Amino acid sequence: MTVVALCDGSIVQDPAHAVAVDDRGLNYGDGLFETALLRDGMVRFADAHLQRLEQGCNRLGIRFSRSDVERDIARIASEAREGVLKVVVTRGVGGRGYRGDPSAPTRRIVTLHPLPSSYPVEGLTVRWCELRLSRNPLLAGMKHLNRLEQVLAQNEWQDPDVAEGLMLDTEGELVCGTSSNVFIVRNGALLTPDLKFSGVRGVMRAQVLRAAQQLGWTSSEEPLWPHDLDDVSEVFVTNAVRGIRSVAALEDHRWESTAVAGQLRQVLLS
Template identity: 45%
Template sequence: MLMPQVPFDDRGLAYGDGVFETVLLRAGAPVLWDYHHARLVKGCQRLNIPLPSMEQLIASWQSPPTAELEILKLVLTRGSGGRGYATPDNSHPRLMSRRTPFVVNADRWHEGVNVRLCQLRLGHQPLLAGIKHLNRLENVLARQEWNDPSIAEGLLGDTDGWLVEATSMNVFWQQAGTLFTPPLSQCGVAGTLRAALLDRGVVQEATIALNAIHEVDRLWVANSVQGVWPVSKLLSETGATLQTWPLLGQDRLQEISHHLLGYSPTSR
């Protein structure tokens, strides 16, 4: 673990001035690391924060694993200094990490999940779109909209009404046999599993209105830690059922994604 304590004047604490990554470790090795590193590089470039060396990053997972699956969280802030919002002339970034054992919720792979539409709308800021910066207040507020444990996720649209993402996952849908995911040029987090699927041509970007998502043939939420959850029921902001989808035995999106993550299709 690196730098477990954060000073009061740390800019990440004060302003959300930094980025983070949440990485699945399998037997101590990071999964989809090239994609996590690429997003970290992009985030540092966008915020003008010096990038840690690869040696510093690798050190965060060099201790012996405590479980077959772990979650590595990397937090990089600009460090301390500066006056108000003005950044210091010479930044000294602060890198922190934590590893925790992880048990995947495989029941959601096989049984599907309920999701709901969120009332909150994401604002547009292209400079921050795609990166995993530390200011996630929109997601925090959206997640406060429900406390029903039977609802696994909430879908977020932007101020123009287009579907963007879920509160902590990316969204995928199928229409006429083709798999799609929303573009994230204005807002949202570009997940690493999403990036891998786009690179392989498994999915393609397309826009869809949030209020039309109930019309798709199939719907999923997914990320590089939890894997792919098929959506079995979609609820409105008020809890009314908008659509239900039957669970089908063959799931190409899940099969390819879980192969990339190293998850067994028969795991329980």
């Protein structure tokens, strides 16, 4: 699955034996990650990925060197021109239990994986996940390594015709898909959950909001609930690797319009 792997800037000869047993990413999920698209040797939205990673490190108190990660990415891109790039940073090794060792250097693990096989960008069937996301404003928005909720949610279904599961939080607010953000179009306005209590502030989500602004569209980040899907003309999900995908069906809901998503795909992804 792994095409190339770097640990702390060095090519890993044996990806099956690479990470320390006391790495804090492994032991506590004490770190962050990014998943980006590498195409023609370039990372799509590289700056946005690096900015989010840096912001997450600042929030968690993990030291971050942007130039180190940029060098890793350049090294990967010199080995392979395309794939799914994953950057994991952890608070390094050791420390006394949960409390980290402030002198431990940040650990970087950068891997390249094959591109996903072809998939539709329109006509998606999605479902509701039963698992509810927990709320914690201190962790909300970050792409941290504590992802057990997403793992359990994706394991709720195996049907390959269901492209994504939409998730509510423990209070019933609509948050996201298991590995995507969600947008709705209502009366011509573009709406997406504000992610104050949970969820990941996706790189593609930010690009969509920026594009909407540039196009002069009305858009808003706000609390949304399942009933907000009742009177919408269009629904789509976004993800840095898979882009912008239009949803056609969610249980009894059917949506035919793909106009807004189509225009955003043209602006952002062509």
